[in-house]
Amino acid sequence: MKKFDIKKMTDLHKLAISYLAAIVIFQIVFFMENTINVIKTVSVLFWVLVLPGLGITYLWKMGFLERFALSVAVSAALMGIASYYFGLAGISATTSSVVLPVIFMAAGCLIVFRDRIIRLKIGKKKE
Amino acid sequence: MLDKKRAEIIFILIFVFFAIFLKIGQPWNYSIAHAHPQFFNANDNFFHASLSEYVKVNGSAAFTPIYMVGGYGDVVGYQPPLLHHLSAMVSNLTGLQTYDTTYIVVIFLTCFGYILVYFAIKKVNETLAILSLPFMLGIYAFAFEIANAFGMSVFVIGSFFVFAFLWCMENFERKYSFILLALFLSGMAIGHTTEMIFSLGFLVFYLAVRFFKNGLDKKEIRSVVLGILIFAVISVYYLIIFYYTWMKAQPFVFSVMEQPAFAPGFPVTLGSFGVTQFFIYIGMLFFVFMLLVKEDSDKVKVKAASPVILAGVFFLVIGFTNYIGFGVRAFQTRIFWPVYLSSFMGLAIYFIPARFGKWKSRYVYAIAGLLLVIFFFNHYGGLQSGGLIDQKTWDGFMWIKENTPENASVFHFYSALITQPHSIFATERVPYYVNLDDYIDGIKNQVVKKEYKSDIFALDDTNIPYRNGLFSYGYHINDPDYKNRTPGMWNMDYYFLVVGGSDPNPNLITYNRYVGQYLLNQTWIEPAYANDEVVILKNKEPGRKPT
Numbered sequence: 001m002k003k004f005d006i007k008k009m010t011d012l013h014k015l016a017i018s019y020l021a022a023i024v025i026f027q028i029v030f031f032m033e034n035t036i037n038v039i040k041t042v043s044v045l046f047w048v049l050v051l052p053g054l055g056i057t058y059l060w061k062m063g064f065l066e067r068f069a070l071s072v073a074v075s076a077a078l079m080g081i082a083s084y085y086f087g088l089a090g091i092s093a094t095t096s097s098v099v100l101p102v103i104f105m106a107a108g109c110l111i112v113f114r115d116r117i118i119r120l121k122i123g124k125k126k127e
Numbered sequence: 128m129l130d131k132k133r134a135e136i137i138f139i140l141i142f143v144f145f146a147i148f149l150k151i152g153q154p155w156n157y158s159i160a161h162a163h164p165q166f167f168n169a170n171d172n173f174f175h176a177s178l179s180e181y182v183k184v185n186g187s188a189a190f191t192p193i194y195m196v197g198g199y200g201d202v203v204g205y206q207p208p209l210l211h212h213l214s215a216m217v218s219n220l221t222g223l224q225t226y227d228t229t230y231i232v233v234i235f236l237t238c239f240g241y242i243l244v245y246f247a248i249k250k251v252n253e254t255l256a257i258l259s260l261p262f263m264l265g266i267y268a269f270a271f272e273i274a275n276a277f278g279m280s281v282f283v284i285g286s287f288f289v290f291a292f293l294w295c296m297e298n299f300e301r302k303y304s305f306i307l308l309a310l311f312l313s314g315m316a317i318g319h320t321t322e323m324i325f326s327l328g329f330l331v332f333y334l335a336v337r338f339f340k341n342g343l344d345k346k347e348i349r350s351v352v353l354g355i356l357i358f359a360v361i362s363v364y365y366l367i368i369f370y371y372t373w374m375k376a377q378p379f380v381f382s383v384m385e386q387p388a389f390a391p392g393f394p395v396t397l398g399s400f401g402v403t404q405f406f407i408y409i410g411m412l413f414f415v416f417m418l419l420v421k422e423d424s425d426k427v428k429v430k431a432a433s434p435v436i437l438a439g440v441f442f443l444v445i446g447f448t449n450y451i452g453f454g455v456r457a458f459q460t461r462i463f464w465p466v467y468l469s470s471f472m473g474l475a476i477y478f479i480p481a482r483f484g485k486w487k488s489r490y491v492y493a494i495a496g497l498l499l500v501i502f503f504f505n506h507y508g509g510l511q512s513g514g515l516i517d518q519k520t521w522d523g524f525m526w527i528k529e530n531t532p533e534n535a536s537v538f539h540f541y542s543a544l545i546t547q548p549h550s551i552f553a554t555e556r557v558p559y560y561v562n563l564d565d566y567i568d569g570i571k572n573q574v575v576k577k578e579y580k581s582d583i584f585a586l587d588d589t590n591i592p593y594r595n596g597l598f599s600y601g602y603h604i605n606d607p608d609y610k611n612r613t614p615g616m617w618n619m620d621y622y623f624l625v626v627g628g629s630d631p632n633p634n635l636i637t638y639n640r641y642v643g644q645y646l647l648n649q650t651w652i653e654p655a656y657a658n659d660e661v662v663i664l665k666n667k668e669p670g671r672k673p674t
Contacts, residue, residue, distance in 0.1 A: 025144050026159075029152035033159045037223075041159055044220040045235055048213065059303045065139060066246045072239040073291035074307070076284075077314035080209035081361060083216060084317060087187025087208075088364070094186065097216035 014064045015054075019046055049075045052101045055108010078104055134492050135257070139245070142260055142499060143238050149264070149506045150275060151234045156512040163521035164226040167514040169389075170549040172278030175214075176226035177552040178206060183215035183225055194557045197585030197612060199603050201593040205372035207365070209318040210284045233280045240290035241466060247290075247297040247435040248470050252428055252477070254486045259473030261498035262406070265465035267506040268399045273390050274462045276510070282459045285319025288312075290466065292326050296333060296434035299347065308354030309361065316362035320369050321456045323362075329441045333434055340432055371600040372589035384449045387458035395446075395461035403472060410471030413478040414440075427481040435470055442467040515547055517628060523661035527554040527621065530656070535620040536669075538581060540642060541566055541635045542625035548584040558584045559613055570638050575645045577673060581613040617672045621655065621665055622646055628660040649673055 009017075022042045030038060053074025057067045082104075083096040091099075110117065154166040167173055181192045188208035196202040210232065218228040241263045249256035265271060274283050288311045295307040315323035334351070337343055359366075387394050397404050417424040417431040424431050442460055449457035476494065480486055520542070527537055539560040544550045551558035562580035569576045585591065591603035603609060624643045630636045643662050646652050655665040 021140060025140070025147065029144065029148045030155070030157050030159050032157040037159055037221075040221050041223065041231065044217055045231070047220065048216050049232070049235060056306070059306070060298070060301050065136060065242075069239045069242040069246060070291070070294065070307075072236065073243060073288070073294075073314075074310060076209075076213060076236055077288065077291075077310040079216065080213050081310075081313055081317055083212040084188065084208050084365070087182070087212065088189050090186075092186025093182050093212055093215040094219045096212070097219045 011064055011067070015068075018064075018068055019043075022046070047101050048079055048097065051075065052078050052104035052108070055105060055111045058108070058112045075104075131488055134488070138257065138260070138492060138495065138499075139242060141496075142264070143242070145499065145503045146238045146241065146264060147234060149503065149510065150237070150272075151230065153508070154276075154510040154512050155230075159227065159231070160223055161227055163518050164516055165512055165514055166230070166276065166510070167226070167278065167516060167550075169277035169515075170547045171280070171389075172226075172514075173516075173547065173552060174549040175210065175278055175280045176229050177549070177555075178208075179211045179214035179218065179225035179229050180553075182208070182211045183218050188212065191586070192552070192555070194555050195552055195586050196591050196603070197583050198557045199591060199593070202603070203368055203372070203592050203594050203600075205368055205589050205592060207281050207285075207317055207319050209314065210281050229280055230275070233275065233283050236287045237283055240287040243294040244290045244435065244466055244469065247294040248473070250297045251430055251433045251435060251470070254481070254488075254491050255429060255470065255473050255477045257473075257491050257495045258476050258498075259469040261495055261502055262403065262469040262472040263466050264499065264502045264506065266399075266401045266403050266502065267509045268395075268401070269509070270390075270393045270395045270399050271462060271465060272510060273393050274459070277390055279389065279459060279462075281319040282321070282462075285315050285322030286460075286463050286466075288314035288318055289322050289326055289463075293435050293438050296330075296438075299350065299434075305350040305354035305357065308351065309357035312354070312358040313361040316358070316369075317365050320366075320373070321459075325442070325445055325456075325460065328445075329438060332441055333437055336432055336437060367597065371594075371598075372592045375600075376589040376592075379452055381452045382454065383451075384454040384458070387449075388455050389458070394458055395464060400465075406472035406475040407468050409475035410468075410473070410478075413474050414471060423482060427478060429474070429477075429481075439468050439471050515544060516550060517660070519628060519658045519660035520544065520625060521553075522658055523623065523625075523656065523663060524551070524553045526656045526663060527556060527623065531556065531621060536614060536618070537621045537623055538616060538619035539623045540625070540639050541632070542639075543630050543632070544625075551584065559619060560584060561616075566635070566638075570634065575641050578616050581616050581619075583613045614669075617666075618669045619666055620669055621663055622652075624662045624664070625660055626662050 019042065023039055026042050027035060027038045049072055050068070054067070054071040056074050057070050062070070079100055082100050083093055086096045086100070087093060155161070156165065164172065164176060177192070178188070182188050188204040188206070188211055190204050191202040191206070193200045210229065213232050214225055214229040217232055218225045221228065241260070244263065245256050245260045248259050269276070273279070292311040292315070295304060295311055298304060312323055312326060315326055330351070334343060386392065397407065400407060414431055414436065417427070417429060443464065445453070446457055446461040446464060477486070531537065535556055536559060537554060537556045539545060539551060539558060541561060541563065545560050545563070548558060548560070559581050562582050565580040569579070587604055592600050593603060594600055624639045625636060626640045626643060627636065643664065646664055647654065651668040651671055652664050652666055654662065656663040
């Protein structure tokens with residue numbers, strides 16, 4: 001049987017494991033709460049306070065745990081500030097809670113895959 | 128045997144688990160969703176939950192809720208809005224109440240703030256970071272927990288961005304670091320502006336140290352300038368509001384404050400650290416030693432002039448600025464001394480073995496793990512569930528919110544919550560309440576008066592500001608009729624009386640029953656809602672008085 005190697009895990013695997021670990025920690029801490037509520041809470045915390053800033057952290061090299069902690073700070077700043085200004089522009093916090101993470105994650109994807117995008121563009125120019 | 132990487136992951140996971148368990152699990156009775164606010168022990172808990180609810184329902188913090196400012200509908204949203212937006216979004220998606228999500232967001236961010244400081248120290252020295260982390264959980268003293276227990280949530284958010292800012296400063300040589308500098312300073316500006324001011328002070332202090340030590344390179348200066356420019360653009364809108372509200376109403380004046388106004392009797396002092404204060408003293412001694420003897424600094428592989436270590440010195444000093452006029456802001460900063468000073472406490476353990484030998488990884492984790500367990504059990508049982516409000520009173524508040532017209536005037540007779548009037552904001556109606564001196568006078572004379580004097584509760588901490596233009600503000604507190612805005616007891620639409628439950632002044636609750644009966648004796652007043660503790664009466668003919 002093949003041995004599980006932590007070094008071969010991608011960040012996507014690590015993100016999935018962090019999500020599961022967060023659910024386990026929350027379920028143990030809030031053992032009086034039903035599991036659906038725990039999953040919902042952790043999922044929303046990831047949606048609002050982890051994922052929006054994750055992509056931007058790929059501007060720098062660092063370990064996953066450090067990246068995760070940094071993405072929480074970046075997400076909190078991005079989401080809080082953007083939602084405030086969206087609110088002033090008449091877009092409600094309810095809309096922001098759905099739209100903003102999508103926008104920031106899309107921007108994050110551009111950062112994560114910037115090398116591939118650049119390579120693709122160069123390849124097309126050569127053709 | 129565990130390798131170093133896995134040991135670190137497990138260690139951090141245990142730390143996060145302990146922090147969440149102690150700071151939110153315990154006081155929340157190990158559940159997430161609650162039927163009424165839990166662990167709300169002061170005005171500010173209710174205040175931030177109410178503002179989050181307002182943002183959730185109204186979509187933005189452009190204006191201050193009308194019921195918080197005595198009925199004025201044009202008061203600019205002057206409270207730092209970042210937390211309220213985050214809480215509103217989390218509440219919207221989870222379906223949890225904003226009084227729950229406000230605290231969840233605060234604790235979630237704080238935990239990762241600790242981890243960012245850990246990684247900032249790790250940049251200086253990995254072993255030092257591992258030894259410092261348990262001290263962030265720290266020894267239990269209620270003074271350290273007051274920020275959460277008394278609802279200083281926006282201060283905690285501001286501090287969280289300070290932690291992130293320290294990580295950023297520790298990694299400032301990286302390309303594009305100005306983005307993070309701009310983001311975190313903006314987070315502070317819109318999260319809790321005091322921390323932004325302190326952080327800019329620290330930035331100047333750190334750059335001055337660097338300048339006199341090695342000189343600054345052009346790249347770094349360019350990054351700082353660029354970061355501050357972007358931050359200014361992002362935050363300018365709120366900073367203008369901040370200037371015309373908080374800074375105008377509460378300008379800096381030289382003064383001495385000996386007890387924190389938010390919790391007299393609970394100031395954090397170095398003595399609050401108990402035995403761990405000696406780790407601070409020893410660590411600072413080693414720090415001075417490293418500054419003076421470069422050879423030792425090299426030998427132990429710790430750069431004494433690192434941002435995260437210098438921040439310890441800086442925020443220690445800021446904590447004592449209550450003696451020159453920073454008042455409650457200085458006392459608030461002290462609450463996070465366990466985080467700012469953690470590197471000194473870690474240094475106290477780290478220095479000697481590192482100077483004369485070499486730390487083995489298994490001993491590092493053994494000591495750090497032991498400290499973590501000691502601090503965990505020191506905290507265990509420290510924070511209990513409960514709070515100021517119980518289910519029945521909350522149900523009464525919610526009845527008002529859901530069943531009365533938005534402009535209804537509600538008159539609150541005595542209850543313990545009148546001393547924490549922000550709690551009444553939950554009704555989303557302008558809170559009028561009985562003048563307590565007049566009410567107590569009634570008890571003393573053993574009479575139910577025909578009419579009691581009434582007061583209005585409104586946030587006047589920034590003089591109730593409204594905007595005439597971007598740079599032009601007026602203040603309702605200067606309005607000629609500002610002081611005479613209570614319509615009087617008989618002009619109210621509803622009366623809210625607490626007639627049961629546990630109250631520190633049971634005589635006043637008994638008196639409420641007599642007053643309630645007197646009101647019900649009037650033909651134009653009828654019961655509208657009642658439970659075991661609360662009675663709400665409806666006045667069908669506001670303005671009519673008994674003959």
